[in-house]
Amino acid sequence: MVKISAIRKHEIHTGHRVYGHDGKCQHLHGHSYIIHFYCSSTELDAIGMVVDFGIIKSTLCQWLDDNYDHSMLIWEKDPLANEIKKLDSKVQIVPYNPTAENIAQYLLTQIAPKLLEGSKILVTKVIVEETLKCRAECELFQPEFGI
Numbered sequence: 346m347v348k349i350s351a352i353r354k355h356e357i358h359t360g361h362r363v364y365g366h367d368g369k370c371q372h373l374h375g376h377s378y379i380i381h382f383y384c385s386s387t388e389l390d391a392i393g394m395v396v397d398f399g400i401i402k403s404t405l406c407q408w409l410d411d412n413y414d415h416s417m418l419i420w421e422k423d424p425l426a427n428e429i430k431k432l433d434s435k436v437q438i439v440p441y442n443p444t445a446e447n448i449a450q451y452l453l454t455q456i457a458p459k460l461l462e463g464s465k466i467l468v469t470k471v472i473v474e475e476t477l478k479c480r481a482e483c484e485l486f487q488p489e490f491g492i
């Protein structure tokens with residue numbers, strides 16, 4: 346059995362503050378994030394695709410544009426959340442401390458299943474590149490692929 350993936354990446358410009366970090370990431374700052382969505386299957390459709398790349402764009406990438414691009418991600422449990430929220434309408438209060446790891450996990454386990462509900466598309470991995478050197482990956486365990 347093989348696993349075939351259709352992968353699309355999307356760039357967003359987003360700020361965050363990592364609560365509890367003892368280095369410079371505790372401060373308000375931003376990144377040019379590159380988010381990679383892996384859609385995988387054990388078989389292709391009638392024309393030889395896992396999924397049309399355009400569908401990844403119109404669902405997952407569009408959600409990033411609508412919700413995270415040019416916004417500031419602040420954890421709901423951050424003690425400064427309410428104060429920061431007052432500063433700008435694009436502050437996004439999120440249910441996780443906005444590390445690259447947590448962004449990847451949230452997109453994979455919460456957002457992708459919701460956006461793709463009712464379709465046959467399975468997002469199996471999300472990569473969040475925070476810088477050219479640093480990225481986080483979150484991947485589903487896939488017993489059907491022997492992983």
Ligand SMILES: [Zn+2]
Pocket residue numbers: 361370374375376475
């Ligand atoms: Zn950062």
